[in-house]
Amino acid sequence: MATTARRSDLVGLSALVTGGSRGLGLLLSARLARRGCQVTLAARDADELRRGAAWAEERTGKKFSTAVCDVRDRDAVESVVRETQARHGGLDVVVANAGVIQVAPVASLGAETFEDAMATIFGGTVNTAMAALPRLRASAAGGRLCLIGSVGGLLAVPHLLPYSCAKAAVGALGEGLRAETAENDVTVTTVHPGLMRTGSHLQAEFGGRSSREFAWFSALSGTPVVSMDADRAAERIVRALERRRTRLVLTPAARAASVAHGVAPATVTRLSGFAARLLPPPPAVPGEAADGFEQSGGFEQGHDLDQGRVIDRTAATWTEKVRRLGSLLNDRAAHRYNQHIPGPPTSA
Numbered sequence: 608m609a610t611t612a613r614r615s616d617l618v619g620l621s622a623l624v625t626g627g628s629r630g631l632g633l634l635l636s637a638r639l640a641r642r643g644c645q646v647t648l649a650a651r652d653a654d655e656l657r658r659g660a661a662w663a664e665e666r667t668g669k670k671f672s673t674a675v676c677d678v679r680d681r682d683a684v685e686s687v688v689r690e691t692q693a694r695h696g697g698l699d700v701v702v703a704n705a706g707v708i709q710v711a712p713v714a715s716l717g718a719e720t721f722e723d724a725m726a727t728i729f730g731g732t733v734n735t736a737m738a739a740l741p742r743l744r745a746s747a748a749g750g751r752l753c754l755i756g757s758v759g760g761l762l763a764v765p766h767l768l769p770y771s772c773a774k775a776a777v778g779a780l781g782e783g784l785r786a787e788t789a790e791n792d793v794t795v796t797t798v799h800p801g802l803m804r805t806g807s808h809l810q811a812e813f814g815g816r817s818s819r820e821f822a823w824f825s826a827l828s829g830t831p832v833v834s835m836d837a838d839r840a841a842e843r844i845v846r847a848l849e850r851r852r853t854r855l856v857l858t859p860a861a862r863a864a865s866v867a868h869g870v871a872p873a874t875v876t877r878l879s880g881f882a883a884r885l886l887p888p889p890p891a892v893p894g895e896a897a898d899g900f901e902q903s904g905g906f907e908q909g910h911d912l913d914q915g916r917v918i919d920r921t922a923a924t925w926t927e928k929v930r931r932l933g934s935l936l937n938d939r940a941a942h943r944y945n946q947h948i949p950g951p952p953t954s955a
Contacts (some may be wrong), residue, residue: 608830611782615844615849615850615851615901616642616643616849617639617642617643617644617699617700617792617849618642618643618644619644619645619700619846620643620644620645620679620700620748621644621645621647621691621692621695621696621697621700621763622636622637622644622645622646622647622699622700622701622702623647623649623688623691623700623702623739624639624641624647624648624649624689624701624704624869625647625649625650625676625678625684625702625703625704625705625731625735626647626649626652626655626678626704626705626706627646627647627649627650627656627659627702627704628648628649628650628652628655628659628660628673628811628945629650629655629659629806629810629839629946629948630659630805630806630837630944630945631646631704631755631800631803631807631809631837631841632648632650632665632702632704632705632830633659633662633678633944633945634805634837634838634840634841634843635666635702635704635844635845636659636671637663637666637698637840637860638841638844639702639845640663640669640701640779641669641824642849644699644700645672645695646669646671646673646934647671647672647673647687647691647695648663648671648672648673648677648842649673649674649675649676649677649687649705649781650662650673650676651676651677651941652675652677652706653673653675655671655945656674656675656739657673657762658674658945659673659945662944662945663789670825671692672694672918674687674690674691678703678705678727678730678731678734678735679727679731679734679914680734681734681738684731684734684735684738685734685738687734688701688742688793689737689738690743695891696740697745697746697747698742698743698746698753699748699749699750699751700750700753700848700849701735701736701739701743701744701751701752701753702753702755702848703731703732703736703749703752703753703754703777703792704753704754704755704772705727705728705732705735706726706727706728706731707723707727707732707811707812708767708769708770708779708807708810708811708812709723709724709767709770709776709812709813709814710767710811710812710813710820710824710883711766711813711815711820712765712766712814712815712823712883712886712887712888713887714815714889715814715889716730716769716814720814721768721769721772721926723769723838724769724772724773725769725773725776727773728770728773728774728776728777729773729776729777729780729798730853732754732777732780733780733791736754736780739742739752740752740776740784740788742792742862743919744788744791744792744793745794746792746793747860749792749793749794750792750793750794750795750917751793751848751851752784752793752795752796752798753797753798753844753847753848754777754780754781754784754794754795754796754798755777755844756774756777756778756781756797756798756800757770757771757774757799757802758799758801758858758860758864758865759771759774759775759869760773760775760776760777760778760799760858760862761775761778761799761856761864761865762865762872762875762879763777763867763876764879765880765882765883765886765888766815766820766824766883766886769777775798777797778799781795781796781797781935782854784874785797785853786811786931788820789884792860794851794853794855795852796847796848796852796853796855797853797854797855798847798856798857799845799854799855799856799865800834800844800856800857800858800867801834801856801857801858801859801860801861801864802827802828802829802834802835802861802862803828803834803835803836803837803840803857803858804828804829804834804835804836804837804839805944805946806939806943806944808824808828809824809946811824812856812948815887815888815889815890816888816889817889819863819887820886820887823886823887829865831931832860833858833860834858835857835858837944838864838952840857841901843855843857849866868914871873883949892915892945896929900943
């Protein structure tokens with residue numbers, strides 16, 4: 608049974624955010640710091656972490672700790688959680704945000720793509736949650752655990768199937784942990800964002816006709832009304848953490864899709880099938896996947912990543928027109944939220 612008084616404010620609490628060096632994770636870290644938390648950013652890339660911490664410190668006037676950690680490595684996650692607890696004399700708030708995005712038709716994917724998504728998104732969330740829960744139960748303020756799911760976990764999204772499967776597992780984990788921690792002082796908040804302007808299109812991996820996949824994804828995820836301002840989303844998520852909400856679905860489109868799927872799942876599946884026919888078909892000969900940095904560099908430098916050769920991109924192709932029109936805000940977000948690596952893009 609509960610033995611401590613739950614606090615509603617976050618002042619003076621210790622917080623750990625995985626995937627905290629860029630995008631939504633970085634914005635959540637900054638919002639938590641503004642609420643008075645002592646924040647540790649965890650991510651795989653040390654340079655990106657340094658840039659992210661500098662970004663957050665400049666904007667908040669607070670100091671941030673950093674920890675290099677691959678959430679797929681259970682021992683590494685346990686070590687970061689233990690060190691964070693020791694550094695700040697406890698652990699009160701944990702946000703499991705790290706993940707990957709793979710965009711491609713299922714015909715261009717192999718089983719290893721699903722395994723990678725599950726290992727990073729779901730496995731990483733499990734590793735983070737299981738390492739954090741004993742410390743959160745010991746929190747004098749009543750621990751808070753936040754799992755970042757997706758609307759893609761509430762209904763399957765065409766050309767994002769590995770991502771949807773892994774996020775669906777995160778949603779189930781969040782609901783189950785909330786039920787099983789009900790008698791403790793730990794609360795679990797599961798967040799299902801819709802499209803957000805975080806600049807994550809540069810970090811995503813694109814298969815099939817990769818330049819076309821990049822065009823529609825970057826355009827749609829940056830379109831106002833359809834997508835949400837990432838900083839506003841971060842504020843909503845931190846507010847949900849403060850209020851210890853069980854579930855948060857962000858963006859009107861995501862809420863409408865979730866409700867529609869619950870009421871008429873067969874109809875929504877048929878509509879998803881129609882949407883899939885509007886997306887780029889798989890190529891006759893599967894090519895190698897390319898990340899968003901390669902795609903954006905391809906548009907700028909003249910690389911046709913579908914064919915693996917250099918062509919003249921000075922002429923405005925339809926994919927370039929779509930990308931530039933729809934992804935302008937998302938491109939700005941990429942630079943604003945530490946998604947863009949300085950210098951020329953490099954191949955994976």
